[in-house]
Amino acid sequence: MADVSMPIGVLARSAGCKIQTIRYYEGIGLLPAARRTAGSQRRYGETHRQKLAFIRHARELGFSLPAIRELLALADQRESDCAEADRIARRHLESVNRRIAMLDGLRTELELMLTHGQGNRIRDCRVIATLADHRLCSQSHHAEATDS
Amino acid sequence: MADVSMPIGVLARSAGCKIQTIRYYEGIGLLPAARRTAGSQRRYGETHRQKLAFIRHARELGFSLPAIRELLALADQRESDCAEADRIARRHLESVNRRIAMLDGLRTELELMLTHGQGNRIRDCRVIATLADHRLCSQSHHAEATDS
DNA sequence: CTAAAACCTCCAGTCATTGGAGCTTCAAGC
DNA sequence: GCTTGAAGCTCCAATGACTGGAGGTTTTAG
Known part of the structure; x- marks a missing residue:
C-alpha cells in the first residue's frame, strides 16, 4: 500500500462527486493535476483523496470555491496564523x-x-x-x- | 393618475431589482410584454408593478422561476381552486x-x-x-x- | 486476444441573472 | 426649437459550479 493510485472513477465514488467535477477542479487549479498513465489517464493517491475530501466537505458546508481556495492555501502553510x-x-x-x-x-x-x-x-x-x-x-x- | 406609465428604470427601483432582470422576465414570458413608446421604450403600469412585486417577493422567498410561473398562472385564474x-x-x-x-x-x-x-x-x-x-x-x- | 467498461478531450447547456458594446430616444434647460 | 446628458434599446457574452454528450482511446477481466 505504498501508493494507492486509483483512477478517477474510484476517487469520484470515494468523494461522492461526479468525475467531471474532479476534472473541473483540476481545470480551475483547485485540485493539483494528477499524474498520468502512459495512455494519459489520471491516477490519484492519498494526498489527492484528502484534498478532494476537504473541498467536498467545505462545499457541503456552503463555502464558495474562492473561499475554499483560500482555505486550502492556508491549510498548506502549516506554520501560519490561524x-x-x-x-x-x-x-x-x-x-x-x-x-x-x-x-x-x-x-x-x-x-x-x-x-x-x-x-x-x-x-x-x-x-x-x-x-x-x-x-x-x-x-x-x-x-x-x-x-x- | 389614470395610468402611471413608468419607464423601466423606475419600475426596477421600485421592485429592487436590475433593469436587465425585468427584461429577462419579459424574455422568458414570466412578465407580460410592456407597451412601448413610439421610440420603442417600455412603459409600465400598476398591473406590471404588482406582478413584478409578486415575482420578486416569491424569488426572495426562494421559489424557483418555474414554481413562480405556476403560482402566477394560478393567480390569474382567480376562480380556480385554491x-x-x-x-x-x-x-x-x-x-x-x-x-x-x-x-x-x-x-x-x-x-x-x-x-x-x-x-x-x-x-x-x-x-x-x-x-x-x-x-x-x-x-x-x-x-x-x-x-x- | 477480445470485448466492454472506464477513461480521454472538447464543447454545449443549466439557472437566474449580470455586464458590456454600440446605438437611439427621451426630457429638461436654454 | 435645439442641445445635451441620462436613460433606454438590442444583442451577445459571462458568471458559478457544475453536468451532459459526442466521438474516440485505454485498461482490464475473462
Whole structure:
C-alpha cells in the first residue's frame, strides 16, 4: 500500500462527486493535476483523496470555491496564523445565520398562508395574497444573503 | 393618475431589482410584454408593478422561476381552486424546512469550529481540521437540498 | 486476444441573472 | 426649437459550479 493510485472513477465514488467535477477542479487549479498513465489517464493517491475530501466537505458546508481556495492555501502553510481561517469561517457563519433568519421568516409565512388559506377560491387565497403584497410579511426578513 | 406609465428604470427601483432582470422576465414570458413608446421604450403600469412585486417577493422567498410561473398562472385564474396553490406552497414549505434543518446543522458545525479552535497556528486550527476530516462533524447533516 | 467498461478531450447547456458594446430616444434647460 | 446628458434599446457574452454528450482511446477481466 505504498501508493494507492486509483483512477478517477474510484476517487469520484470515494468523494461522492461526479468525475467531471474532479476534472473541473483540476481545470480551475483547485485540485493539483494528477499524474498520468502512459495512455494519459489520471491516477490519484492519498494526498489527492484528502484534498478532494476537504473541498467536498467545505462545499457541503456552503463555502464558495474562492473561499475554499483560500482555505486550502492556508491549510498548506502549516506554520501560519490561524486567524485568517477563523475570519473566513466566521464570515461564512454570518451569512449562514442570515439565511436561516430569512428562511425562518419564510416558514412562518408559508405556514400562515396554509392555515389561513381556507377560502377554497383563489380570490380568497392567502398564498397568492401574501406573495403579491410584501407588506403582509410577518417581518422585514428576506433581505439579501449573498455568500462568501 | 389614470395610468402611471413608468419607464423601466423606475419600475426596477421600485421592485429592487436590475433593469436587465425585468427584461429577462419579459424574455422568458414570466412578465407580460410592456407597451412601448413610439421610440420603442417600455412603459409600465400598476398591473406590471404588482406582478413584478409578486415575482420578486416569491424569488426572495426562494421559489424557483418555474414554481413562480405556476403560482402566477394560478393567480390569474382567480376562480380556480385554491388547492393547487396550497399544494405548491406546501411542497415549498417542506423544502424550506429541509433547508433550515441543514443550515442549522451547518451553523452548529461552524460554531463548533470557531469556539473550539484556538490553536493559533494552522497546524492546530480547528476550522481546517474539521474541513479536512469529515468524521469530526457533529452530525450527518449537510445532505442535499434542491428546490422546488 | 477480445470485448466492454472506464477513461480521454472538447464543447454545449443549466439557472437566474449580470455586464458590456454600440446605438437611439427621451426630457429638461436654454 | 435645439442641445445635451441620462436613460433606454438590442444583442451577445459571462458568471458559478457544475453536468451532459459526442466521438474516440485505454485498461482490464475473462
